[in-house]
Amino acid sequence: MEKILVMDFGGQYNQLIARRVREQHVYAEIKPYDHLTPDLIRAEGYRGIIFTGGPNSVYDPASPRCDKAVLELGIPILGICYGAQLLAHLAGGTVTSAEHSSEYGKTTLYVSRHPLFKDIPAESICWMSHTDYISLAPPGFTTEAHTQKCPCAAMCDDARGLYGVQFHPEVTHTAYGTQLLRNFLFGICACSPEWHMDDYAAQLISKYKQELQGKKVLLALSGGVDSSVAALLLHKAAGQDLTCVFVDHGLLRKGEGDLVEQTFKRDFGLNLIRVNAGERFLRKLSGVTAPETKRKIIGEEFIRVFEEEAKKLGHIHVLAQGTIYPDVIESGKGDSAVIKSHHNVGGLPDVIAFDEIVEPLRDLFKDEVRTVGTILGLPEELVWRQPFPGPGLAVRILGEVTEEKVRTLQDADAVFREVIAEAKLSKVPDQYFAVLTDSRSVGVMGDARTYGCTVALRAVSTDDFMTAEWSRLPYEVLEKASGRITNEVADVSRVVYDISSKPPATVEWE
Ligand code: XMP
Numbered sequence: 001m002e003k004i005l006v007m008d009f010g011g012q013y014n015q016l017i018a019r020r021v022r023e024q025h026v027y028a029e030i031k032p033y034d035h036l037t038p039d040l041i042r043a044e045g046y047r048g049i050i051f052t053g054g055p056n057s058v059y060d061p062a063s064p065r066c067d068k069a070v071l072e073l074g075i076p077i078l079g080i081c082y083g084a085q086l087l088a089h090l091a092g093g094t095v096t097s098a099e100h101s102s103e104y105g106k107t108t109l110y111v112s113r114h115p116l117f118k119d120i121p122a123e124s125i126c127w128m129s130h131t132d133y134i135s136l137a138p139p140g141f142t143t144e145a146h147t148q149k150c151p152c153a154a155m156c157d158d159a160r161g162l163y164g165v166q167f168h169p170e171v172t173h174t175a176y177g178t179q180l181l182r183n184f185l186f187g188i189c190a191c192s193p194e195w196h197m198d199d200y201a202a203q204l205i206s207k208y209k210q211e212l213q214g215k216k217v218l219l220a221l222s223g224g225v226d227s228s229v230a231a232l233l234l235h236k237a238a239g240q241d242l243t244c245v246f247v248d249h250g251l252l253r254k255g256e257g258d259l260v261e262q263t264f265k266r267d268f269g270l271n272l273i274r275v276n277a278g279e280r281f282l283r284k285l286s287g288v289t290a291p292e293t294k295r296k297i298i299g300e301e302f303i304r305v306f307e308e309e310a311k312k313l314g315h316i317h318v319l320a321q322g323t324i325y326p327d328v329i330e331s332g333k334g335d336s337a338v339i340k341s342h343h344n345v346g347g348l349p350d351v352i353a354f355d356e357i358v359e360p361l362r363d364l365f366k367d368e369v370r371t372v373g374t375i376l377g378l379p380e381e382l383v384w385r386q387p388f389p390g391p392g393l394a395v396r397i398l399g400e401v402t403e404e405k406v407r408t409l410q411d412a413d414a415v416f417r418e419v420i421a422e423a424k425l426s427k428v429p430d431q432y433f434a435v436l437t438d439s440r441s442v443g444v445m446g447d448a449r450t451y452g453c454t455v456a457l458r459a460v461s462t463d464d465f466m467t468a469e470w471s472r473l474p475y476e477v478l479e480k481a482s483g484r485i486t487n488e489v490a491d492v493s494r495v496v497y498d499i500s501s502k503p504p505a506t507v508e509w510e
Pocket of ligand 1: 387388389390391431465466502505506507508509
């Protein structure tokens with residue numbers, strides 16, 4: 001199989017580079033620079049190498065470097081940002097530190113007619129983020145692009161197949177970044193676009209078949225996309241040695257617990273334990289109204305239930321998790337302020353004894369995970385499931401959570417989802433749901449006065465859920481949802497639509 005090596009020098013876009021290559025149907029794998037010797041690289045038969053960016057300066061004694069002999073392997077190399085500076089430095093060029101004049105953001109790029117810039121206009125926009133710059137290309141290289149501040153924004157040595165660009169072709173702000181990567185992959189490395197996600201899924205399965213042989217594997221299945229795909233993948237690798245524990249805290253959407261059980265246990269034959277712990281969670285939540293306390297209680301109780309089940313299984317060799325790449329970045333962010341304490345399986349490693357942890361989706365972005373899910377035959381409604389908070393409906397019921405309120409919200413939410421599905425919108429919101437507020441208000445039904453609950457509807461569009469905009473749903477859709485909810489859901493007499501964006505609001509109400 002043809003593959004590209006993404007040599008990791010610590011930049012923030014490394015996974016994005018690999019993903020951009022995979023989007024072109026060429027397999028890319030990321031390896032840390034210090035795990036690679038020229039011999040190892042040669043033995044793997046890579047078609048090309050990409051040096052990633054990184055935060056260091058090549059003059060920093062602790063800066064990450066590779067063996068200079070990598071440049072002489074006859075394998076084409078594309079250096080990006082720090083990667084380009086390192087290439088220049090190793091090949092005898094000059095890198096200059098411009099401590100007081102970094103180049104950051106969208107920048108006009110002027111390029112030559114070099115094949116690296118095939119089908120790229122002479123002038124276009126690129127994304128820059130650097131302080132040091134290449135002031136003199138090394139012997140054998142020619143300068144093929146510049147910006148106003150950067151005299152050598154691209155350098156090329158065709159004889160040796162070595163290329164460096166100061167800008168970031170992998171980010172969407174670089175208008176022709178994908179074209180540049182295509183020129184490198186297909187024009188320079190002569191790759192063919194033959195790799196597909198199916199191959200990757202098959203590769204992962206065969207890898208884990210070997211690694212998990214004879215080991216007992218445990219996974220917390222929530223029914224969310226990530227844990228579902230991880231479960232199916234590992235089921236193909238480990239069969240009945242994989243046990244999935246599905247803690248149903250009773251705070252899921254209407255019918256969702258049964259859907260998870262039906263899909264994984266009956267349809268796919270997974271070894272699934274469903275723990276119906278609804279009552280237990282409600283008991284713990286009784287009388288609790290503060291959002292953070294609710295979240296903490298649910299998170300802790302979840303871990304406790306899971307721990308109890310795990311203990312019944314005896315010694316676990318492997319704890320599997322559905323961590324995906326954005327989780328890895330988010331958890332690396334460190335000390336940003338806690339807006340909401342997120343509950344997920346992150347706390348499990350502390351309470352369960354196991355020998356190793358396996359995260360088969362760690363390198364993938366959400367849409368790639370969905371593709372793998374589709375390949376493995378996961379039903380559409382699970383593949384395209386909206387994000388759902390770990391603490392479930394508890395954070396969509398303002399104030400105390402009771403069994404009755406959960407039922408009311410499940411019913412209202414199910415109606416809203418049905419109405420949206422029937423509307424066949426050209427742009428479906430990225431997340432939409434109902435919230436049960438703690439306000440009652442006066443209404444009239446027939447000739448009688450009512451004093452019922454208020455349901456809020458929320459729908460947002462977003463790319464990354466860090467920011468979100470409220471969706472401009474058509475009035476007819478809102479009208480239908482409101483009419484049906486007040487008619488069909490007992491004790492609801494008023495429906496309101498949430499028109500706040502994030503920030504300053506958050507997506508969830510609690
Ligand atoms: P907020 O409310 O923080 O939500 O704007 C952003 C996204 O995260 C989801 N969310 C959670 N997901 N555990 C999760 O796994 C949680 O505790 C949690 N809280 C919020 C929310 O649904 C939205 O998609």
